[in-house]
Amino acid sequence: MANFIGLIRNENMKIYRRIGSIIMLLLLVGGIILMGVIEKTTTEKANDANWKQAVTKEIKEDKKTLNEKLPDDIKKHVKRNIAINEYRLEHNIKPIQSDSLWGFVDNTSDLVSVISIFTIIIAGGILASEFSWGTIKLLLIRPVSRTMVLFSKYIATLLYAVFMLVVLFAVSWILGGILFGFEGVSAPYLAYTDGKVVEQNMVLHIMSTYGLNCISLIMMVTFAFMMSTVFRNSSLAIGISIFLTMGSSIAIQILHKYDWVKYVLFANTDLTQYTTGTPLVEGMTLGFSLTVLAVYFIIFVALSLVVFNKRDVAA
Amino acid sequence: MSQTPIVQIQNLKKKIGNKTIIHGLTFDIYKGEVFGFLGPNGAGKTTTIRMMVGLMGITEGKVLIKGNDISKNFKEAISHIGAIVENPEMYKFLSGYKNLIHYSRMVKGVTKERIKEVVKLVGLEDAIHNKVKTYSLGMRQRLGIAQALLHSPSVLILDEPTNGLDPAGIREIRHYLRKLAQEEGLAVIVSSHLLAEMELMCDRIGILQNGQLIGVQNITEFVSGEEQKTVRFHVEPVEKAQRIFAAKLNDGVITTGEDYIDVLMEKEAIPDIVIDLVEEGIKIYGISEMTKTLEEKFLEVTGGKQVG
Numbered sequence A: 001m002a003n004f005i006g007l008i009r010n011e012n013m014k015i016y017r018r019i020g021s022i023i024m025l026l027l028l029v030g031g032i033i034l035m036g037v038i039e040k041t042t043t044e045k046a047n048d049a050n051w052k053q054a055v056t057k058e059i060k061e062d063k064k065t066l067n068e069k070l071p072d073d074i075k076k077h078v079k080r081n082i083a084i085n086e087y088r089l090e091h092n093i094k095p096i097q098s099d100s101l102w103g104f105v106d107n108t109s110d111l112v113s114v115i116s117i118f119t120i121i122i123a124g125g126i127l128a129s130e131f132s133w134g135t136i137k138l139l140l141i142r143p144v145s146r147t148m149v150l151f152s153k154y155i156a157t158l159l160y161a162v163f164m165l166v167v168l169f170a171v172s173w174i175l176g177g178i179l180f181g182f183e184g185v186s187a188p189y190l191a192y193t194d195g196k197v198v199e200q201n202m203v204l205h206i207m208s209t210y211g212l213n214c215i216s217l218i219m220m221v222t223f224a225f226m227m228s229t230v231f232r233n234s235s236l237a238i239g240i241s242i243f244l245t246m247g248s249s250i251a252i253q254i255l256h257k258y259d260w261v262k263y264v265l266f267a268n269t270d271l272t273q274y275t276t277g278t279p280l281v282e283g284m285t286l287g288f289s290l291t292v293l294a295v296y297f298i299i300f301v302a303l304s305l306v307v308f309n310k311r312d313v314a315a
Numbered sequence B: 001m002s003q004t005p006i007v008q009i010q011n012l013k014k015k016i017g018n019k020t021i022i023h024g025l026t027f028d029i030y031k032g033e034v035f036g037f038l039g040p041n042g043a044g045k046t047t048t049i050r051m052m053v054g055l056m057g058i059t060e061g062k063v064l065i066k067g068n069d070i071s072k073n074f075k076e077a078i079s080h081i082g083a084i085v086e087n088p089e090m091y092k093f094l095s096g097y098k099n100l101i102h103y104s105r106m107v108k109g110v111t112k113e114r115i116k117e118v119v120k121l122v123g124l125e126d127a128i129h130n131k132v133k134t135y136s137l138g139m140r141q142r143l144g145i146a147q148a149l150l151h152s153p154s155v156l157i158l159d160e161p162t163n164g165l166d167p168a169g170i171r172e173i174r175h176y177l178r179k180l181a182q183e184e185g186l187a188v189i190v191s192s193h194l195l196a197e198m199e200l201m202c203d204r205i206g207i208l209q210n211g212q213l214i215g216v217q218n219i220t221e222f223v224s225g226e227e228q229k230t231v232r233f234h235v236e237p238v239e240k241a242q243r244i245f246a247a248k249l250n251d252g253v254i255t256t257g258e259d260y261i262d263v264l265m266e267k268e269a270i271p272d273i274v275i276d277l278v279e280e281g282i283k284i285y286g287i288s289e290m291t292k293t294l295e296e297k298f299l300e301v302t303g304g305k306q307v308g
């Protein structure tokens, strides 16, 4: 075990002492700052004093829409809105504006997809570069199994994602506070479950947003890791993984009328389809998606392990 | 050598696709010796070394390190080996010291003191905290040796360690390896396509050609390992002397030069032939035994194929 921690420390050392990883970190921080500046300079200050009027108006409009002929899932969404807004009026809880601390943190959670891409870049290179540098020969002639070498690289890659998520949260929170004030820090998140509105801790809500986005992150990072292990070519692994990550949602939307689409990885990475939206293909359930994800995950990991363990190292 | 070998190679074969690259090598390597693996480029030296350290799978045969099969008991076997395979490629964006820390974390029991000791041994104290990308080839080679020695292995394997080094660097490496073998009792295996170098560095050499081991011999035996010697007689007149040699020695191979005759004969027969020559009135200016250089011998063994 001490040995395995040593391996992870080695991988961390090789990740963080390279300029590329630092640049990606700076890009992330730069992205957050940019979003903050845009928010601060372009959004008009919402009229705080009159929020109750605005909410009341919204409820009225929503109720009107409910009488129209609309698909069930849209009606469900509207009902949710009404319930939450009524709860706000009742308990005097101001809506979260995008120019508030939590509104900003919520907005920057979109940057998780950028972290996905950065982590894919790390995953695609972490083994392939050892081959291109020639250092793989010195790495594999130690009393450590190849499986452990591979696992340490995989864990270090995921730790990089965790590190970037922590940076995303911390920088967004601090910058949000500086730009929009810390007074809204105790505002709760209003969740709507089983027809009831419940107050939730905002940090918990952000964490679950990050978490849901991370499913796609983990799957694509594992995919990139597998590609680079099998083909030993980091550009190929990174290129294909990023292309699939970005292009998949469009492709899935086009193909969703076919039943077999539900077995495609990307049809299952967005689990919010079971909480707030509708399933992509009728009959898909959360359990089904989790099973599909697990099968893909096991295939990716097993393929990496088998190929890496058998491979002749001739770099 | 009656001790048990540290490294045993038994009928080692490697096939890639349907091409056989290594055709069944068998040899042993002992404690305290420098073993040279000599052969032209493409002979299969690197491939053999890759199999010995577990980087490549073994098609047939066995590699045993202190009795441990490298394919079956990899961790135990490899823990006795330190190696550089081909070029000493290190992490260029890390310092030499960080590189050593990196490898020290992959084995048990390498202390900071040991790292310091090894750095001193290879003479890199001044540059060890600089990034490897600033190192010269010689410095990288030395760092390569340092990482190979970190865990105090019993077997040191270096693939073409003198590649790209200047003569001073080569001398230094040679000095090192001899010292490691003699004083620390390591079994050192070096490969090279350069003969002259092997002659100075090794106790024994194995000649590899087209994936086959042509012979394993002690350096001294290798150069002068025969009963019959070529003896050069500087005489006058050459033609008459040649007739006498032909008559007296029934199977001696004779070649003549401008003012000398080379005869393949046993040393003991020299006095008698001298008497014959003198009696026939032949003037003798000199007699010398021709020892073959390793180079000549090598060319002979490999069928005249030029190396290097």
Ligand SMILES: Nc1ncnc2c1ncn2[C@@H]1O[C@H](COP(=O)(O)OP(=O)(O)O)[C@@H](O)[C@H]1O
Pocket (backbone or CB within 6 Å): A314, B016, B021, B039, B040, B041, B042, B043, B044, B045, B046, B047, B048
């Ligand atoms: N991965 C490989 N696939 C096919 N042939 C190879 C491979 N690696 C080496 N060879 C061939 O094996 C032979 C031996 O190569 P090598 O061991 O590198 O020789 P050396 O180190 O003695 O110069 C060469 O003919 C080379 O072309």
Ligand SMILES: [Mg+2]
Pocket (backbone or CB within 6 Å): B045, B046, B047, B159, B160
């Ligand atoms: Mg070679």
